[in-house]
Amino acid sequence: MPLGELGFRFGEPLDVDGDGKADIAAGARFTLQGRAQNGSATVWSGANGMPIRTWQGELPDALFGHWVMPVTDLDHDGLSDVVIAAPLARFDGEMRGILVARSPKSGNEIWARRGRANESFGWDLALAGDHDGDGRSELFVGAPSSDAGRVALVRGSDGTELRTYGPTENVGNFGWFVALTADLDGDGRGELVAGAPYESNAGGKNVGGAWVMSSGSGKVLHHWEGNDPLSAFGEVVAAVGDLDADGKGDIVVAGSRTNDHERAAPGDVRIFSSATGKELRHWTGTQPGELFGRMVASAGDLDGDGTEDVAIGAPWHRRGKADKTGRMELRSGRNGKVLAELFGDEADCWFGWHIRRAPDPDGHGRPALLISSLRHPVGGKLGVGVLDLYVLRRAQGTTTRARRRSDIK
Secondary structure: OOOOOEOOEEOOOEOOOOOOOOEEEEEEOOOEEOOEEOEEEEEEOOOOOOEEEEEEOOOOOOOEOOEEEEEOOOOOOOOOEEEEEEOOOEEOOEEOOEEEEEOOOOOOEEEEEEOOOOOOOOOEEEEEEOOOOOOOOEEEEEEOOOOOOEEEEEOOOOOOEEEEEOOOOOOOOOOOEEEEEOOOOOOOOOEEEEEEOOOEOOOOOEOEEEEEEOOOOOOEEEEEEOOOOOOOEOOEEEEEOOOOOOOOOEEEEEEOOOOOOOOOOOOEEEEEOOOOOOEEEEEEOOOOOOOOOOEEEEEEOOOOOOOOEEEEEEOOOOEOOEOOOEEEEEEOOOOOOEEEEEEOOOOOOOEEEEEEEEOOOOOOOOOEEEEEEOOOOEOOEOOOOEEEEEEEEEEOOEEEEEEEEOOOO
């Protein structure tokens, strides 16, 4: 059975204790309390790796800590706060999901917001930019459901829902994954990208889809469909750098679960122009069933060519006889060349499950990535999970790395 699974989904580190160092926040959604998997969320010091604050989930089997998002100061104490999702939380016998904002300084709850009946509110989160002019970022909150799904725009300061986005027709599990991309309609706000990996095409085949919508008006700006009923196209969406040099960042749509049971294909990553919708890149994994594209993130400019590069996780990659060790590719955003690969330590690590940019802890301005090995064994216990901070550097035209494992268990 799972034992924690630290780092299912987490945001970029921010300073929560005022020491000038970005701190790491992540959850372990299967943490046991008695016989129930209530989950937990923790913030660790970026300076010394020690825990700053831990919260335990209060509802059984709600997946508390499934997502932990550091956000800028919500409660006017001058320090960053965190938003934590429990997407399977049940109230009065109905699954609704819940999102809570907490202060790492005091430990107190700042606000809480429940979803609607029969949706997984908080299944995915993304910072949405400041929509109400109060200096705090709002959140895109994915709330997929089997028959439809939606994305809510939630005010960062108090959790109020400002807007709901969704297709006019029913699209199963719309909002499974969400991201913020460039301002495409000129209203000064970035737009919503939402994945719907169980979307059906006109012929009734489950091919998956991805949508770009104006965050201000809800108008559909782009819509892409997959072409393989087994691809789970739209399982992951992400914003990356400007790969086609048109002045706007571009959009990733990935499908890693090409064949969940037979594991016959490696997974695909496609990058589209945010301005035109044209496909710019198509990358495929190297090994059947490795879940290539399970996570995609901008990695910064690693090769010094002026274009941001791309990190891609493949957490079920096998190394020799070691299954699900995991790997991560670093690819050039300009030409698609593989710049480097990183690998997990041992079987059942699931290295590369989630990836986020992080500040260079030494202050040298080098790109850094925080990477989860979701089920890495710790102390002989399976499924615990660990987080690694990789500081990336260029040396003689090649990408190398210095790894620091945070004392997070």
